[in-house]
Amino acid sequence: MTATTAPLGEFETMKKSWPQDLLASVVVFLVALPLCLGVAIASGAPPALGLITGIIGGLVVGSLAGSPLQVSGPAAGLAVLCYQLVSEHGLIMMGVVGFIAGALQLLAGVARLGQWFRAISPSVIHGMLAGIGVLILGSQFHVMIDDSPRGSGLENLLSIPEAIYKAVFPMAMDSHHLAAMVGVATIAAILIWNQFKPKSLAMVPAPLIAVIVGTLVAGLAGFDINRVVVPDNIVASLNIPTMEALQRGLAMDIILLGVVFAFVASAETLLCATAVDQMHTGPRTKYDKELRAQGIGNMLCGSVGALPMTGVIVRSSANVQAGGKTRLSAIMHGVWILGTVVALPWLLALIPTSALAAILVYTGYKLVNIAQIKKIATYGRVELVIYFSTLLGIVVFDLLTGVIIGFVLATAKVVYTFTHVRVDLEDNEMANRTDVFLHGSATFFSIPRLASVLETVKSGRAVHVHVEHLDHIDHACLDMLGAWEKQHNATGGTMVMEWKDLRDRYASPYQKMQDEGSNGPDQPGDGPKKAPPVLEPAA
Known part of the structure; x- marks a missing residue:
């Protein structure tokens, strides 16, 4: 009985709330479009592959999701991993690793392991997000001036002064200063819009305004800088794994990458779903169902060589704030992305890559959440040590090493707590x-x-x-x-x-x-008193 009434109830809700969902889907689309393009560029992949992931995240995962108001797509949290994968193994292996990650997520969802992916110390999770934010900021700072990122995250950060010098004191025939002006105008647009946007336009997302400003600055000034490359035919952009790539997928290092992608994507998705649940009073997340949906979505993305996906808090919160009531808003945002790619590829080709990189520079900065650091500090210095150790491990070494460092320290704290x-x-x-x-x-x-x-x-x-x-x-x-x-x-x-x-x-x-009102407390000298029934209270 339950299996039949739940879908009917959701369908009835969709029929009643479709106007609100339609409006919310447009807002989510406007937020997602520049981020799909920007995350793809940050991942070292063609922008079209980010758009394909956004389409699958809306149409497929939106239909199957266990968190109806969560919106999935390419995420900044995976951009660092994707960039390392493309740099070391080539773009063709992105689909293979994504398919492996999706299969692991699907199996985990079938095995009802969804709740276990949440059993991670918040200090490790926020340290991971901050570390990813620092890496994104470091790499995209160079893209923002039409330069190439360096070989590692640490090198990107250490070479930021050099990038600033190139932008301020350009050499002949260089366009670094022109791209930098577009990037600065883009970030300024985000800051100004967030601070002074009119109440009547409160639902218009800052990234959209920023992209428009960056595109207008570059177009009106006639700047000869890098722009988004979008093919006229989206099918031509498919990065379908070859037979050779599939055979390479049996190697242990590729399988390990699939495990890492699955772990990071699942943790980010389910933490995002938890956050979304706190924003609304509608149906709660079914974690195993959400994990299965993400697995199917990533297997589809892997099959066509697109970017892997997660649930994304920026799009999801925009969905809730715009009045989304059901999964229809997430599904429709995928329809709008598909329509734009098919009908308006020439419009996307006007966008400067420096504008998209500037949005990600700002996103990376926001991931280093100062308010969250202060909140973690209230739980003690040890939690701060775990947070910063995870962050530094990711920046100095890599994402997996940083997370392992944080996890080991968090486990050591638990062991100490229960043995001290x-x-x-x-x-x-x-x-x-x-x-x-x-x-x-x-x-x-x-x-x-x-x-x-x-x-x-x-x-x-x-x-x-x-x-x-x-x-x-x-x-x-x-x-x-x-x-x-x-x-x-x-x-x-x-x-x-x-x-x-x-x-x-x-x-x-x-x-x-x-x-x-009873016989009063135990009195001294009355002998040992027996314990209450519960001898092991939880703190």
């Missing part, structure tokens, strides 16, 4: 009482530390063990405390486990009122 306990002891000679305060996680790893502190307690003391600040306590520690209690009782002392403090920490206000 702080024991504070307060001794009151006048009251003949000793209070023992436990902080952190009391596990069997903590027994030596706990035992060494308890050995310093004087005989005959009334010992109160406070556990309200514990994140976790296991049975090994409870058994050790029980054994120590017996030894301490033999010396004339007592031990009280302050379970009430722990119960008060997690109890509802109503439960606390009930407790206050």
Whole structure:
């Protein structure tokens, strides 16, 4: 029954909300078009391959998605990986790697592993996005002045002063300064529009305004600079893998690249879906279904050699903010991209590549989210170390190495957290009482530390063990405390486990009122109190 009613309900919603979805699809299209072109250029691929991915992301993935309001297409987060792939293995291998990644995503979705892709430390994810942002900024800064990116991310960053010098002090016959003027005008248009756009035009995206401004500046001034190359026939741009490329796809390094693409694309997609869920009150994401849809989409992109795709937060948030209600808006945005490619290729050919690169320079800057860094800092210095280690690992080495560094550090933090306990002891000679305060996680790893502190307690003391600040306590520690209690009782002392403090920490206000109306708290000297039913509360 459920299987039949859900689609019917969605179809009924589409019939009612199609005007809002139609308007939202136009807004998403205007956001997606320049980004499809720009991400393709940043990936070292022809712009048409980015447009094909946008079309598949709308028509196919939009129809199958588990997150109806999420919009998929070529993403800046994969541009760095794609550029490295094209540089090292050639453009023909992009389709092979994308197909492998899509197949892995489809299998993961069938195996219901969608939720597990979200089990990654936020510090690693945001560090990864920031690292990608820095790499995009470094590489596209050179494209913005009609120059070529350097061999590595670090070289791109270190050579930015050289690029600035070329733009300010051009040599004869160079056009670096002309492209730079278009790039600066493009970024200025984004900043000004974001700050001063009229309320009546609030839904018009800044990237579209920026592309228009950059194109007008270059066209009206007659600048002889690089422009987007779009074929008259989109079919002619297909990058279908050859038999030789498919055979190379069996090599271990290519398979490993497919795994990396699948991991990064899935993590970015599902994190984006989670963020989209927080923006609206409609249907929640079905993560396994979304993963299967992404897998099918990437297999199709791989089959024609287009760029791989992910769910994209910029397009998705534009969809929600524009009033999108159902998956119809994502599907229709793919229709608009297809119509533009078929009917207006001459219009796309007017766009300077420096304008698209400037948009990506700004996008890379925004990925290094200062507000997010401040938020991570509130969770402690260790989280900041994980964040910046991931970022630097990506910039200095590569994306996979940076993510591994971050993942190892995050795992080490978890291991430390669950193996570390702080024991504070307060001794009151006048009251003949000793209070023992436990902080952190009391596990069997903590027994030596706990035992060494308890050995310093004087005989005959009334010992109160406070556990309200514990994140976790296991049975090994409870058994050790029980054994120590017996030894301490033999010396004339007592031990009280302050379970009430722990119960008060997690109890509802109503439960606390009930407790206050009962026989009162445990009193000193009454002997050890039994624990409440839940011995291992979660922090």
